[in-house]
Amino acid sequence: MWRFLSSSAAGGLTFMLRFTVLRSGLPILVLAVLLASIFAARAPAEEGAASMTPIEQLGARLFSDASLSEPRGVSCASCHNPARAFSGVNGSSIAAVARGAPAGAFGTRKPPALAYASFSPPFSFVEKKDEETGKIEKTPVGGQFRDGRARGLAEQAAGPLLNPLEMNNPSKAAVVAKVKEGAYADLARSVFGGNVFDNFDAAFDKLMQAIAAFEETPAFHPFSSRFDAVLRGKAKFTPLEAQGFALFKDSHKGNCLACHAGEAKSHEPKDWLFTDFTFDTLGAPRNKAIPANANADYFDLGLCKREGLAALAPAAFDVESLCGAFKVPTLRNVALTAPYMHNGAFATLRDAVAFYATRDTNPERWYPKAPDGKVAKFDDLPGKFKDNVNVKEVPYDRKPGQKPRLSDDEIDAIVAFLETLTDKRAE
Ligand code: HEC
């Protein structure tokens, strides 16, 4: 377990030790084992995981266990690489979507970073004041997945294990059987009791709780970025970064804080998650590289297709108004998680930010031309849902011919600011 949490320096040391053992025999072997075990004990401490409890350790083993896919070879960590804030695509040839365990299986959404995901509240409709009308409206918030369809982390973890495009296990029992025969079955018994494997369904749920416990450890939310150091008064922004942060907050310029939220006056890193876990329809361009998009009739409609939505929505709520909406992602570690948006439509962070500024002033820059020669704006949504795209809020409240809310230099400044959000251990 400690191996994937440890830095490449630790990997290098282990390699050197092994090498020495081969060449110089037993006394060195004893020393090497001793050193390695001291280092192994220290490595998690350096990652802030010194005090991992047995259930968290079990979760870590499950998270990096590549035998838990069918065929074997894909673990949670394959698509959620700790070195990229727990994002990634499992070596996929398509940057936007991950390769699953079965040959030729590709997902339909870009895997999000899991760093800071544990802060998402369970999915629900909460009362929020509409800034424009002043009316109190029920707004969907939270959950796991880009459409919030899993209540929390434990419920979420079952998804990829059983998804035929991801880890592809035929049943919960098949997953539990592997763990029961595997290297850390005894750890599972010591955490959940000697008879944990007697009931496979109950055992599966317990293993999912262990994964969730691991995802709640500080390794997933170190709050160790330069931004955090600035909050704590331990570092200073460059002038460009400071300008970017000001633009990010300014409700007439970037207005980014309106959704990528933080408490403007707080110096407490936990008050700056850079998301309010709400959902919004941005109208990102269609990404032709996603295999599912080869079918012109296929659209990823996001939140409105979330399982069980109708039952959770308030009476008379227009569920279709949520077609095209995806969860606001945190921007912590965003420099490590390209490509961007639910469909990976933008290869670079600069493009993602520039899109906000010029989506409506220069749509031809982002969308293809329709057969009639007009720009096919919001081409990743079927006709009737194009009206759901947010065209009211700053910075995307512009019309062709108007000046963008952000100039090229200002976009650069915001990108420079976003680059301060990378956690130290993830760099
Ligand atoms: C083949 C790639 C792949 C594998 C393997 C995989 N995931 Fe994911 N993960 C994704 C994708 C894609 C999404 C987004 C899917 C969506 O929104 O519908 C996701 C979303 C998530 C989320 C939601 C995060 C958020 O902010 O909403 C969590 C948590 C998560 N995965 C944890 C796990 C765990 C735990 C495992 C192992 C049991 C795992 N993943 C295995 C690709 C993968």
Ligand code: HEC
């Ligand atoms: C009205 C809400 C809202 C505002 C305002 C907003 N965003 Fe976003 N942002 C979102 C949503 C929702 C997504 C995810 C969209 C998707 O997946 O299709 C997102 C995605 C992003 C991403 C991609 C992150 C990733 O991991 O893929 C970046 C970068 C980003 N926003 C930066 C900004 C910046 C910079 C600003 C200000 C100029 C801003 N946002 C303003 C709602 C908002």
